[in-house]
Amino acid sequence: MIEMKNVHKTFGTNAVLRGIDLSVAKGSSLVIIGGSGTGKSVTIKCILGLIEPDSGQILVDGKDASIGDRDAFLARFGMLFQGAALFDSLPVWQNVAFRLLRGSLKRPRAEAREIAIEKLRRVGLTPDVADRLPAELSGGMQKRVGLARAIAADPEIIFFDEPTAGLDPIMAGVINDLIREIVVEMGATAMTITHDMNSVRAIADNVAMLHDGVIKWNGPVTDLDTTEDPYLHQFITGSATGPIAAIR
Ligand SMILES: Nc1ncnc2c1ncn2[C@@H]1O[C@H](COP(=O)(O)OP(=O)(O)OP(=O)(O)O)[C@@H](O)[C@H]1O
Numbered sequence: 001m002i003e004m005k006n007v008h009k010t011f012g013t014n015a016v017l018r019g020i021d022l023s024v025a026k027g028s029s030l031v032i033i034g035g036s037g038t039g040k041s042v043t044i045k046c047i048l049g050l051i052e053p054d055s056g057q058i059l060v061d062g063k064d065a066s067i068g069d070r071d072a073f074l075a076r077f078g079m080l081f082q083g084a085a086l087f088d089s090l091p092v093w094q095n096v097a098f099r100l101l102r103g104s105l106k107r108p109r110a111e112a113r114e115i116a117i118e119k120l121r122r123v124g125l126t127p128d129v130a131d132r133l134p135a136e137l138s139g140g141m142q143k144r145v146g147l148a149r150a151i152a153a154d155p156e157i158i159f160f161d162e163p164t165a166g167l168d169p170i171m172a173g174v175i176n177d178l179i180r181e182i183v184v185e186m187g188a189t190a191m192t193i194t195h196d197m198n199s200v201r202a203i204a205d206n207v208a209m210l211h212d213g214v215i216k217w218n219g220p221v222t223d224l225d226t227t228e229d230p231y232l233h234q235f236i237t238g239s240a241t242g243p244i245a246a247i248r
Helices: 040-048 070-074 092-096 109-122 127-131 139-151 169-186 197-203 230-237
Strands: 002-011 014-024 029-033 055-060 077-080 157-161 189-193 206-211 214-220
Touching: 002 040, 014 040, 014 055, 014 206, 014 214, 029 040, 029 197, 040 055, 040 157, 040 189, 077 139, 092 109, 092 127, 092 139, 109 127, 109 139, 139 157, 139 169, 157 169, 169 189, 169 197, 189 197, 206 230, 214 230
Parallel strands: 029 189, 029 206, 077 157, 157 189
Antiparallel strands: 002 014, 002 055, 206 214
């Protein structure tokens, strides 16, 4: 369970988060939508403790996320970064096993490699990919490797940052389905940032829309099409007219 209570964050004169209240139940999948620059990434960075909020509270399983052992806290999370963010000089298996080769999650090298190969298989990649370099793979394969890395240490909570950015619609659909399957199978709590409405429908149990520093709308994905909220309606229909200014 992740809870944010009245979280504020201002950079200089830019008040990005102006009282975020959000809760994600254990084992559920929340997708955060909202225009560019509305603070979706800042929200996730606050939960991870990469950015310190000015005020408000963030609780993970009822405990204040800013107190206690950072390493043990971060070990509970997996993350799929935008653009997969693989290390070019490391073979695929070492990218997948990155956190299993160092730090508090360290395993013997042979075991880490075995886990990497098993996770690669889970995302549809054959073991021969393990010894290749990321640059030798297509964008869709790199995304799968990023996904394998996110789940390598069997995290309880997984963040997906723009998981389909830069992929063709078919590959995007494959990645969305994989994310949904894996999250359900692992029983993980998931938070995803996306602009892709197909991802929202494929991945979300619940949707939160960020606008003007607050959660403007929050509800089950099944309510998306029947909502009368003008902000959400404009966002999901991609309309230039409505309460959200089209020129920013
Ligand atoms: N470390 C930082 N220092 C100063 N300003 C920052 C910092 N991080 C984010 N911001 C600002 O906070 C605002 C929100 O940024 P954020 O990256 O969270 O947006 P976003 O909703 O994820 O956007 P996008 O959809 O384009 O990725 C932006 O105006 C950005 O410039």
